[in-house]
Structure formats: C-alpha cells, structure tokens
Amino acid sequence: MAERPDLTDTELDGLFQAARDTAPMPSADLIARVIADAEAELEPGVEPAAPRPGILAAVLATIGGWPAAAGLATAAVAGLMIGIATPDTLQDLSGGYFAAAGYQLEDLLPSYGDLLGEG
C-alpha cells in the first residue's frame, strides 16, 4: 500500500467537528437518574452521618427505652380506670372482702367517710 500523507490540520478539524456534531446526548433515563440523585442528596435521611436524636428519643433514653414507655403507659391507663371506677367499685371490692371478716372500710380508714362526705 502506498504511503499516504498525514492529515492536515484542516482535515483534522473536520474530524473534530464531526465528533462535536455526533456527541452523545444524555437519554431521558440518565437525566432522570441524575435528578433523582440530586433530590435524594437533599433528603436529610440519606446523610451518612449518624442522625441527631430527637426529643422523644432523649426522653425514651432517660426512662429506659420503649419497654419502659409501654409500662408507663399501662400504669397510666390503669390509674385512669381506677380513678373513673372508684369509689363504688373499690367500696364493693374492699367492702365485700372486709365485710366477710366483720369490718367496714370506715373501720379501717376512719377518715374515708369524711372524705366522701366532703366530695
């Protein structure tokens, strides 16, 4: 094969122009992925650093975590129920128990009757 002359600068420029003309355009999928990445980076949840604990987490940590919170909630509800049901139910329960032994609640707690009277 005969030796061919090297391309001139003008001819090379024609190739560079062709490369610019045929430059790949990003697909809609690529654009969507890049934008999704940008939006995800704005989300506070994706920070690689450990999340700062909130107020609820701080309170829970103080009382011993979720099990302690559950126990506290149970006690609170039970206390509320007792508060709503008393004094009649308490009177019946304790009265029934102590009546069998020959006592009234007032015998054990003399001021209890006064308390009811004031109410």
Next chain:
Amino acid sequence: MPFDALNDVSDEALLVAYGNGDAEAARALTLRLTPKVLGFAARMLGGDRAEAEDVAQEAMLRLWRQAPSWRQGEAKVTTWLYRVVANLCTDRLRKASGVALDAVPEPEDDRPSAAEGLQQAARAAALDRALADLPERQRQAVVLRHIEGLSNPEIAAVMDIGVEAVESLTARGKRALAKALAGRREELGYDDG
C-alpha cells in the same frame, strides 16, 4: 424560581443554591452539565455509551455531594467536573485492561454504528478509534481542547499541569492522530485521488 429564569444564572450560583436546598437549581444544572460530562466520558472511554453514562451519573453525584461545602471562586464547576470525569475514566480503563493505560486495545473496525453511511458518523467513529490508541494524557488534552472546546489554561487546571505541558500534549496528540488516520483517507472522504 421559574425554570427558564435560571438560564442566565452561573453554574456556581446554581450549585450554591442547590447546596442550600434548591432542587430546581439541581434540575437546571443537570440539563446544562450532563451533556458535557457524558460527551467527555464517551470520548475518553472509546465511545462506550453504557460506561460513559455510569461515569456521568457518578460524576454528577459527586458534584451534588460537594455542593454544601463548595468554596466559591476557587474553581469553575465545569473544570472540577471534567477532572472528576477524567479520574473516573482512568480508573475504569485501568480496571478494564489490567495493563498499562497506553495499551488500550483497538476497537474492531466493523463494530456496528447506528448512523452507518453518514460521513459525519464515519469520521467521528474513525476519530474515536484513533483517540483510543493515544496515550491517555494526550487523548485527554486533545478531547478537551478540540472537541469540548476548553482553553489551554482551563485544561491545565483540569489536568493539574502547566499550560506549556498542555500545548505539548495537544500538539503531539494531533500529530499522532494525523499519522494514524492517514491510511483512512478514503473512508473519511479526504481522498483527493
């Protein structure tokens, strides 16, 4: 902010806005910068579209992560991005070849081209093949200067070298391309005979 109102805003201002939580700024930057990033990556990776898209997405992700700590006035956003792309491409070429960068294998001549028959596509494909044979630094300098249209000082900033070194790399790269493509004059439409 309305989307088309962002056209006159600089890359850096948009990046700072994004760093402050403005998602609209990220959309404008994506449409503006992704074509540049993808084009450069594709030329550096010998026209491998899928690899180039991965590199483009990764480079843009690094830009998003850099945004909150972007130091204004220190570097142009495009310069910073081109450098990231160059590094990502270098890593991929090293992993792909497992040998010296300068030993990138020549792509097969008969690889399919969607725009086969079109002179421009044939010229671009021939240039891609010849670029793939250049030493990586020459290829990078030639692509940035003659295809991406960066100035020599900008290329010097991207490649972290002096302007004279850039001139030397582009000159040697162009000479090597002119010689390598001499035998392809006919397919390039440069056959005077």
